[in-house]
Amino acid sequence: MGSANVDLVVRCARLPRPGETVIGGDVARLAGGKGANQAAAAARLGARVTLLAALGDDESGRWLGASVASQGVELVQPVRSPRPTGAAFITVDDHGENSIVVAPGANADLDVSGVDLADFDVVLAQLEVPDAVIADAAARSAALVLNVAPARPLDPEVLTRCAVVIANELESASLDLAALAHCVVTLGARGAVHYAHGVEVARAAPPAVTPVDTVGAGDVFCGAYTLRYALGDAPERALAYAVTAGALATLAPGAQGALPTDTEVRTWLERA
Numbered sequence: 001m002g003s004a005n006v007d008l009v010v011r012c013a014r015l016p017r018p019g020e021t022v023i024g025g026d027v028a029r030l031a032g033g034k035g036a037n038q039a040a041a042a043a044r045l046g047a048r049v050t051l052l053a054a055l056g057d058d059e060s061g062r063w064l065g066a067s068v069a070s071q072g073v074e075l076v077q078p079v080r081s082p083r084p085t086g087a088a089f090i091t092v093d094d095h096g097e098n099s100i101v102v103a104p105g106a107n108a109d110l111d112v113s114g115v116d117l118a119d120f121d122v123v124l125a126q127l128e129v130p131d132a133v134i135a136d137a138a139a140r141s142a143a144l145v146l147n148v149a150p151a152r153p154l155d156p157e158v159l160t161r162c163a164v165v166i167a168n169e170l171e172s173a174s175l176d177l178a179a180l181a182h183c184v185v186t187l188g189a190r191g192a193v194h195y196a197h198g199v200e201v202a203r204a205a206p207p208a209v210t211p212v213d214t215v216g217a218g219d220v221f222c223g224a225y226t227l228r229y230a231l232g233d234a235p236e237r238a239l240a241y242a243v244t245a246g247a248l249a250t251l252a253p254g255a256q257g258a259l260p261t262d263t264e265v266r267t268w269l270e271r272a
């Protein structure tokens with residue numbers, strides 16, 4: 001469950017500093033949103049995925065709905081929001097680094113209280129939707145994997161109810177790792193670490209690639225990790241699979257532009 005956004009992406013030689021204007025290339029409209037990206041990534045890897053998301057009643061919402069379906073994801077819209085469909089304004093520099101501003105729009109109206117979450121083996125969520133949705137998912141899911149991105153303070157009880165919390169290095173700084181049964185911290189090009197109650201139990205490094213665009217790489221990691229978690233992989237194996245999928249996702253522009261297949265991930269894992 002989570003956000004679906006229209007990503008408006010512009011490439012520029014370097015990201016602007018505060019107060020600075022830089023000239024970039026042509027704007028591209030791409031499918032995005034952490035929820036939609038993670039759903040699409042898991043589906044491409046072979047998972048059966050339903051996305052619970054809120055779209056606006058506008059052209060962007062219809063375009064995104066069709067895009068989600070084309071990724072093999074079943075889209076359920078528990079609410080049809082009167083607000084505009086979510087949008088993200090993204091700049092990507094020559095090194096593939098990015099900065100993003102999200103206008104949540106309809107995502108802020110997501111409400112899954114009418115959906116039986118116990119129907120799903122695992123629920124994967126992120127923080128581009130309201131706190132109440134996350135608390136609801138933590139209370140009613142068989143297993144909630146929560147990607148705490150973008151970071152914001154959360155009720156500690158919600159966090160401790162998660163099967164797994166996934167954070168990047170920055171996001172993990174505000175977490176009490178010892179209080180979490182399982183926390184996976186992603187380290188960008190250095191891979192990822194799995195902590196159980198604050199103790200490192202597994203670590204994996206990704207293959208060396210030259211990134212074209214890192215937007216959505218973390219989302220592909222989350223989709224891939226959650227699939228392997230659902231299948232019962234040991235932490236080390238799930239991490240190795242997910243960091244490889246995340247690295248492969250950086251090889252083409254767009255958050256959903258280079259979603260790897262299971263065969264591609266396994267081929268790279270065997271080479272490693």
Ligand code: RIB
Pocket residue numbers: 003005006007031032033034037087088100102128215216217218219255
């Ligand atoms: O994680 C990348 C995503 O963050 C983008 O697709 C954008 O929509 C924002 O949600």
